[in-house]
Amino acid sequence: DVKVTQSSRYLVKRTGEKVFLECVQDMDHENMFWYRQDPGLGLRLIYFSYDVKMKEKGDIPEGYSVSREKKERFSLILESASTNQTSMYLCASSARGQFYEQYFGPGTRLTVT
Amino acid sequence: GESVGLHLPTLSVQEGDNSIINCAYSNSASDYFIWYKQESGKGPQFIIDIRSNMDKRQGQRVTVLLNKTVKHLSLQIAATQPGDSAVYFCAENPDSSYKLIFGSGTRLLVRP
Numbered sequence: 153d154v155k156v157t158q159s160s161r162y163l164v165k166r167t168g169e170k171v172f173l174e175c176v177q178d179m180d181h182e183n184m185f186w187y188r189q190d191p192g193l194g195l196r197l198i199y200f201s202y203d204v205k206m207k208e209k210g211d212i213p214e215g216y217s218v219s220r221e222k223k224e225r226f227s228l229i230l231e232s233a234s235t236n237q238t239s240m241y242l243c244a245s246s247a248r249g250q251f252y253e254q255y256f257g258p259g260t261r262l263t264v265t
Numbered sequence: 266g267e268s269v270g271l272h273l274p275t276l277s278v279q280e281g282d283n284s285i286i287n288c289a290y291s292n293s294a295s296d297y298f299i300w301y302k303q304e305s306g307k308g309p310q311f312i313i314d315i316r317s318n319m320d321k322r323q324g325q326r327v328t329v330l331l332n333k334t335v336k337h338l339s340l341q342i343a344a345t346q347p348g349d350s351a352v353y354f355c356a357e358n359p360d361s362s363y364k365l366i367f368g369s370g371t372r373l374l375v376r377p
Contacts, residue, residue, distance in 0.1 A: 156308070183363065194354060194367035195309070208363065242308050251363045252299045256308030
């Protein structure tokens, strides 16, 4: 069974902290994605990676960075967390050349106080 | 479970009835359209996609219809079951890139 796992289901951090969200997939997928999901706004793409050490900005990359040192792992970093980054963060993966059928993790609910 | 949206449009149907979930998309140049299902506390799950050169595609108990004239997409679920209760998102791919544009979702509630 295909699986995308995220390091935490719930996370509470303080303003200004550096936050790491980890995502691991076991499907040997080349593509990995980080989205945030807010009520009424659907999913918005933060960053995309198509290979190890390769990344592309999504629609809302400001305030975020990513790291992909291994194929199966894609990390989202909030350099200095702010309250407007309180959100649900979803990681996804897909096979090479396949952008439509993405496999999502369960999400991390991040609250920044 | 986790709520994905507090003020989503909601469709309530009787178990066994057919459901039709609608979506208006924005870009007439979009090449692919996709439907995702998100159950409470879970990430979205791919259901079905359709390319812009088609107007209908069928899957298992689901049918997607595409009307490019009015930029409208619909997902039909036959014989709706309690397990179909979820939030359904449509998405479009405007430039054949990795970027999908997701709609805000519709909540489907199935009454027993």
